[in-house]
Amino acid sequence: xxxxxxxxxxxxxxxxxxxxxxxxxxxxxxxxxxxxxxxxxxxxxxxxxxxxxxxxxxxxxxxxxxxxxxxxxxxxxxxxxxxxxxxxxxxxxxxxxxxxxxxxxxxxxxxxxxxxxxxxxxxxxxxxxxxxxxxxxxxxxxxxxxxxxxxxxxxxxxxxxxxxxxxxxxxxxxxxxxxxxxxxxxxxxxxxxxxxxxxxxxxxxxxxxxxxxxxxxxxxxxxxxxxxxxxxxxxxxxxxxxxxxxxxxxxxxxxxxxxxxxxxxxxxxxxxxxxxxxxxxxxxxxxxxxxxxxxxxxxxxxxxxxxxxxxxxxxxxxxxxxxxxxxxxxxxxxxxxxxxxxxxxxxxxxxxxxxxxxxxxxxxxxxxxxxxxxxxxxxxxxxxxxxxxxxxxxxxxxxxxxxxxxxxxxxxxxxxxxxxxxxxxxxxxxxxxxxxxxxxxxxxxxxxxxxxxxxxxxxxxxxxxxxxxxxxxxxxxxxxxxxxxxxxxxxxxxxxxxxx
Amino acid sequence: xxxxxxxxxxxxxxxxxxxxxxxxxxxxxxxxxxxxxxxxxxxxxxxxxxxxxxxxxxxxxxxxxxxxxxxxxxxxxxxxxxxxxxxxxxxxxxxxxxxxxxxxxxxxxxxxxxxxxxxxxxxxxxxxxxxxxxxxxxxxxxxxxxxxxxxxxxxxxxxxxxxxxxxxxxxxxxxxxxxxxxxxxxxxxxxxxxxxxxxxxxxxxxxxxxx
Numbered sequence: 001x002x003x004x005x006x007x008x009x010x011x012x013x014x015x016x017x018x019x020x021x022x023x024x025x026x027x028x029x030x031x032x033x034x035x036x037x038x039x040x041x042x043x044x045x046x047x048x049x050x051x052x053x054x055x056x057x058x059x060x061x062x063x064x065x066x067x068x069x070x071x072x073x074x075x076x077x078x079x080x081x082x083x084x085x086x087x088x089x090x091x092x093x094x095x096x097x098x099x100x101x102x103x104x105x106x107x108x109x110x111x112x113x114x115x116x117x118x119x120x121x122x123x124x125x126x127x128x129x130x131x132x133x134x135x136x137x138x139x140x141x142x143x144x145x146x147x148x149x150x151x152x153x154x155x156x157x158x159x160x161x162x163x164x165x166x167x168x169x170x171x172x173x174x175x176x177x178x179x180x181x182x183x184x185x186x187x188x189x190x191x192x193x194x195x196x197x198x199x200x201x202x203x204x205x206x207x208x209x210x211x212x213x214x215x216x217x218x219x220x221x222x223x224x225x226x227x228x229x230x231x232x233x234x235x236x237x238x239x240x241x242x243x244x245x246x247x248x249x250x251x252x253x254x255x256x257x258x259x260x261x262x263x264x265x266x267x268x269x270x271x272x273x274x275x276x277x278x279x280x281x282x283x284x285x286x287x288x289x290x291x292x293x294x295x296x297x298x299x300x301x302x303x304x305x306x307x308x309x310x311x312x313x314x315x316x317x318x319x320x321x322x323x324x325x326x327x328x329x330x331x332x333x334x335x336x337x338x339x340x341x342x343x344x345x346x347x348x349x350x351x352x353x354x355x356x357x358x359x360x361x362x363x364x365x366x367x368x369x370x371x372x373x374x375x376x377x378x379x380x381x382x383x384x385x386x387x388x389x390x391x392x393x394x395x396x397x398x399x400x401x402x403x404x405x406x407x408x409x410x411x412x413x414x415x416x417x418x419x420x421x422x423x424x425x426x427x428x429x430x431x432x433x434x435x436x437x438x439x440x441x442x443x444x445x446x447x448x449x450x451x452x453x454x455x456x457x458x459x460x461x462x463x464x465x466x467x468x469x470x471x472x473x474x475x476x477x478x479x480x481x482x483x484x485x486x487x488x489x490x491x492x493x494x495x496x497x498x499x500x
Numbered sequence: 501x502x503x504x505x506x507x508x509x510x511x512x513x514x515x516x517x518x519x520x521x522x523x524x525x526x527x528x529x530x531x532x533x534x535x536x537x538x539x540x541x542x543x544x545x546x547x548x549x550x551x552x553x554x555x556x557x558x559x560x561x562x563x564x565x566x567x568x569x570x571x572x573x574x575x576x577x578x579x580x581x582x583x584x585x586x587x588x589x590x591x592x593x594x595x596x597x598x599x600x601x602x603x604x605x606x607x608x609x610x611x612x613x614x615x616x617x618x619x620x621x622x623x624x625x626x627x628x629x630x631x632x633x634x635x636x637x638x639x640x641x642x643x644x645x646x647x648x649x650x651x652x653x654x655x656x657x658x659x660x661x662x663x664x665x666x667x668x669x670x671x672x673x674x675x676x677x678x679x680x681x682x683x684x685x686x687x688x689x690x691x692x693x694x695x696x697x698x699x700x701x702x703x704x705x706x707x708x709x710x711x
Contacts (some may be wrong), residue, residue, distance in 0.1 A: 052701055166520060168572060172527045172565040179534055179558045184552035186541075193551055194537055217643060224639045224673050390674040391685055394667045397643065398689060401650040401666060406703040412617055414651035418624060418644050425640055429582065430523045448554040460547030 008130060011357030012421040013367055020060050024362045027064035028369050031071020035087045035242035036079050036381045039223045040216075040396055042072040042088070043435075046332045047211035050339065051407040058291065058340035059355045063362040065336055070122060070312040070363070071327050073272055073292040073372045077305050078381050081107060082237075088341035090272035090308040093280040097300030104296045106246075113250050113298055115374045116232050121258040121306035122367035125313035128262055129320070130360045133349055136321035138482040140346035143322075145453035146464050152443045152450070155324050156436075157478040158267060161485050162274055163433045170436045173427070177440025180205055182448065200412040207335040208404055209413050210441060213420025214427070214434045215328070216400050216471060220393045221421070222428055237378060247290055250302035256282060257306030265311030266318060271327035275311035276304040313363055320356060321346060324443070328435040517573040524570030531562035584636070591634035595641070599627025612656065621652035630673075639673045639694045646670035658706040663693055 014020060034045045046065050053061035076088030081098035094114065096173035101110040143151070156178075185196045195201040242250070259292030260282060261275035280300060284290055287299040316333075318324045323345035325331040337344045344350060349356045374381070404413045427434055458464035466472050538559060544550025584592075603623030607614040613622060625648045631641035646669040653662035666684045671677045697703050 055701065166569070166572075166576075168565055168569045169520065169523050171526075172523070172569060175558055175562040175565060176527065176530060179530075179555065179562065182555050182558065189542075189551050191541065191551045193541060193555065194534070217647065221640050221673075224643075248635050325691055378705055388676075390671075390676050391681075394670045394685060395689055395692075397670050398650075398663055398666055398693060399654065401647055402663075402693065402697050402703070405651075405705070406697070406701075409704055411621065411651040414647060414654075415617060415624060418647050420645070420654060421644055422640070426526075429635070430519050430526070431579075432523050437681060444558075450631060451554065452549045455549060460545060462546065 004130065004134075004452065007134075007330055007357050008361060010353065011130075011359075011361035012365075014059060014354045014358030015063065015358055019057075020063050020358065020362060021365065023056070023060050023064040024067050024366045025369055027067020028071040028366050028373055031068040031073075032078075032370065032373050032381065033384060034068070035072035035075020035077075035091075036384055037075075037387075037392065038079055039219065039392070041219070042069045043211065043332065043438075044216035044219060044396075045072075045326045046329060046336075047208055048216060048396075048403050050208050050211075050336055051403045052285060053336060054339060054407070056343055058337070058352070059358045061340060062281050062333065062355060062359055063366075064335060066316070066359060066363060067366045070309060070366065071370055071373075073305075073309045073312050074115060074118055074374045075381065076261050076308075077118075077301075078111060078374065078378065079385060081110045081114065081301070082382065083385065088272075090276045090312075091305075092273070093304045094301055096280070097297050100294070100296030101298065101301065105238055105279075106298075107236065108240040109242050109246055109298070110301050111237065111378060112240045112242055112375060113302045115255065115371055116197075117250065117302045117306040118309035118452050119255040119367050119371045120254055121261060121310035122313055122370075124258050125262050125265070125310040126360060126363045126367070128314055129317055129363070132317055133321055133356060133360070136317065137346045137349045140322050143346070143470060144468060145450040145457065146468050147470040147474070149447055149450040149454055150465055150471040150478075151173065151322065152324060152447050153241060154256070154474040154478040155318070155326065156440060156443060157339070158481055159327070159436050161481050162267075163436055165431055165433060167482075167485050170433050173434070173437040174440035177437035177442075178444035178447065180437070181441045181444025186334035187422060187449065188452065191240045200408075200410060204445070206407065206409050206413050207332075207338075207439075207441070209416035211328075211335075211438060212400050212404055213422075214424030214437070216396065217417065217421040218424030218428060218434075221233075221395060221425055223389065224393065237382070240375060240378075246298050249287075250273050250298050253283055253287055253299040253303040254306040256286070257303035258310045260303075261293070261307030261310030262314045264307070265326075266315030267326065271315050271329070272308040272312045275307040279303040279307035279406075299417035301338050309367075316359070316363075319344060320348060320359070323348070323438060323446075328438045331438045334442050431433070515575055515578060517576045517579040519579045520569055520573030520576060522581060524566050524568075524573055525571060527566030528563055529566075531559045531566055535559040535563070561625065582636075585634070587634045588636045591631050591637055594633075595627040595631035595637075598630045599623045602626040618652055621648050624648040625652065642673040643670055646673075654705060656706075656710060658708045658710065659694075659698065660690060661688055661709055 034040050045068055072088050074092060076086060076091035077094045079085050079087030080091040080094035081102050084095050084099035086095055086445040098110045156174050160174055163170040183201060185202050186193055189357055192202055257279040260279050264270060264275040264278055282294050283299045283303040289297045289299045293300055315326045315330055318326045318332045319333055325334050334344050401414060404417050407413060424434055454464055465475060526686035538552050538555045541552030542550035543552045543556060576658045603619050606622045613619045625645050628641040628645035646666045649669055650662045650666040653665055664686055667689055668682060671682045
């Protein structure tokens with residue numbers, strides 16, 4: 001406990017430096033902005049800004065990128081409540097009750113509930129990250145290569161099970177992502193694999209061109225093809241204060257949302273949107289106001305908003321302790337760390353205490369800043385919503401172009417981005433999820449390394465994966481999750497939960 | 501008997517999930533290409549895996565999944581893919597042909613196109629411009645052409661020229677744009693990009709055209 005406090009104090013020392021605090025603020029501001037704007041999400045933004053973080057110290061870079069992710073959870077609810085449009089996927093369910101509340105003249109109360117609920121959940125989840133980090137790291141240090149391989153396999157499987165739509169297609173995308181990750185020089189023999197003699201490919205396919213093409217530019221194209229359906233803001237925000245009764249009704253929902261969100265955030269493949277969906281389903285069944293659902297129940301805003309922010313924080317746990325990204329945003333964080341020359345993994349807590357504790361402290365500071373950014377300054381974000389998309393997309397496009405180029409100062413990356421834009425567009429048309437591909441791409445090379453090492457240690461005996469207890473447990477859970485999804489009832493329930 | 505067969509045939513057709521079917525075939529195609537390319541690599545043994553071992557496993561798994569997706573698609577529909585019109589197909593084939601030809605002959609146009617990836621860039625731009633003829637491809641083609649234009653212009657034409665070209669071309673992707681609006685937007689974005697990338701981040705690019 002004392003150690004935890006002294007570590008946290010150290011973290012606050014790092015996070016409160018002028019540079020770190022201003023980049024946390026910048027991240028929170030950018031996050032809120034992209035959260036408010038429909039059509040650009042945290043994955044695209046973070047990949048967009050990845051090249052820019054190159055010149056920053058590692059801690060500062062991660063603090064800013066993290067701020068974007070949880071900032072987007074705050075901003076997304078504003079659009080959902082005021083316009084009935086999700087600014088982010090994770091705020092889809094907030095539209096259901098939040099917009100109704102706005103129609104009833106309680107827009108201000110809904111916004112305040114969302115922001116306060118998020119803040120509370122974020123603070124609790126941050127403490128959870130701080131407490132569980134060193135603990136899990138200790139466990140992770142006893143992991144052998146076989147255990148790591150199985151853990152990553154589990155992560156990939158769960159990411160697919162929880163993805164929207166067909167599981168088989170999602171696994172197909174993961175596997176293709178792993179294959180893309182294998183392009184480049186083989187680490188052990190130095191042989192060039194799948195490079196077609198192109199020197200730029202010998203370091204592997206760039207992470208940024210894939211993310212930017214599939215999540216950034218392809219998204220622009222899909223948005224433009226859809227006729228613009230952004231309604232004009234008619235509701236007024238009104239008073240931000242909650243009535244006593246509203247406060248009483250929202251509190252238990254926030255608590256439940258925090259617990260559920262924290263748990264779902266840690267899960268590989270989980271993250272903010274899943275947590276919000278889960279919490280909404282739970283509130284509709286459990287909360288006292290369940291009869292009022294559909295007419296603007298405050299529980300339907302409080303629960304999911306707390307849950308998505310809690311999950312946004314706790315999804316850092318697998319990344320920081322095991323080095324395993326649990327969703328596409330965390331996959332980008334791995335990319336950011338590797339660009340900085342830091343290999344994510346259990347040794348990070350000890351080797352990079354500034355980064356680990358500084359990030360945790362900055363999360364708390366960032367959440368506090370977001371509360372101010374979102375509540376008193378709500379009018380500014382409402383103005384931002386009035387910028388038409390036709391002026392927005394060229395800005396996103398040029399930022400993508402400059403960002404991709406400046407990563408290596410090489411136009412090759414620009415053309416790779418076009419390739420992945422077309423690929424991402426095709427995947428969207430075929431309803432193939434891009435997020436599993438990105439996670440597979442990041443984990444692929446690590447999995448190969450651990451697989452080779454495990455097999456070398458076991459002298460070529462594949463049974464090692466079943467003989468080691470940790471590894472066997474992971475594989476068991478993975479098999480169980482897959483088997484569960486083959487049951488038609490469970491699958492239907494999942495589809496319902498994810499599409500509603 | 502004859503009648504029933506026709507009926508079964510009819511309902512079978514409706515049940516096909518075209519999106520999944522194409523996805524499955526696409527996964528198989530990619531796996532086969534990967535498997536073919538992987539032939540050059542030494543497999544090694546299970547104990548000492550060579551560079552080809554993991555890719556071989558990955559492509560087998562991918563092929564298996566592709567087959568499963570394809571088979572499942574026969575019964576999980578209907579989910580039709582978007583229909584391609586004649587002009588869509590024509591523009592698509594034309595784009596590939598023109599892009600390929602331009603890429604191959606571009607180096608003859610001048611030393612510039614013989615350097616680095618400039619011939620590839622020109623081919624991409626030409627291909628997508630052909631594709632933009634079809635209304636169905638318009639947005640995709642215009643945006644991709646705008647990005648490729650940035651790639652080809654940046655090093656020789658400099659930061660401002662490349663950005664201006666990309667912004668102006670990308671504006672054609674949305675029919676709601678008006679010339680004055682595009683002009684003002686371009687000026688605003690040029691100023692903003694200069695401030696962020698040159699003034700603040702100081703990225704290493706040519707700002708003005710070089711001879």
